[in-house]
Amino acid sequence: MLISLMMILFEGNFLMIKYVIIVFLTDMLIRVFINPRFSPTLIIGRLIVSRQVPEYVGAKQKKFAWKIGIAFASLMFVLLIVLNSFSIFTGLTCLICLLFLFFESAFGICLGCLVYSLFYKDKAQYCPGEICDVTQKQDIQKTSWAQLLIVFALIGYILAAVSLFNESFKEKPKLLWEILDSTKTK
Numbered sequence: 001m002l003i004s005l006m007m008i009l010f011e012g013n014f015l016m017i018k019y020v021i022i023v024f025l026t027d028m029l030i031r032v033f034i035n036p037r038f039s040p041t042l043i044i045g046r047l048i049v050s051r052q053v054p055e056y057v058g059a060k061q062k063k064f065a066w067k068i069g070i071a072f073a074s075l076m077f078v079l080l081i082v083l084n085s086f087s088i089f090t091g092l093t094c095l096i097c098l099l100f101l102f103f104e105s106a107f108g109i110c111l112g113c114l115v116y117s118l119f120y121k122d123k124a125q126y127c128p129g130e131i132c133d134v135t136q137k138q139d140i141q142k143t144s145w146a147q148l149l150i151v152f153a154l155i156g157y158i159l160a161a162v163s164l165f166n167e168s169f170k171e172k173p174k175l176l177w178e179i180l181d182s183t184k185t186k
Helices: 002-011 015-034 040-048 059-082 088-107 111-119 145-170 176-185
Strands: none
Touching: 002 015, 002 088, 015 040, 015 059, 059 088, 059 111, 088 111
16 A cells, blocks of 8 residues: 555556555455455465464454444545545545554554544453553653653754755765766776
């Protein structure tokens, strides 16, 4: 999905995202309306992590998260495939969907599972990383003011680098051999 988004941003090519949307919507529909055991991406994931200890997640909130995925994919299907259009709505929908997927894959945080408690009275159970449980933070999980200052310093450093080097970074790189040859002739 990220590659297809990059193709849109850099080349204006919407072909791959249309296929991705169809596959993603189909996979979500299988998870919710047939059975997660028959979801192609879950089967591939199961093969990849087959040697790891399973981390169980509550079925109710996971199914709710998948329904959010169906909503995003359906909206994208209608806008991008049926209407063959793009707008700020398709861009934001794709971005939000990617954000949900990124948080799940990079941090193990199911944002749909967190949203679940806003819509249902019963508490979500078996959340990945126990994020649904209110617990006391361990020392390694705490962030000091000095550490926050380091993060802000990094942001400042990045902004300074952009302002100082932006013009020279815009130059297209030269072939190394040409640079070396030009130094020999001098």
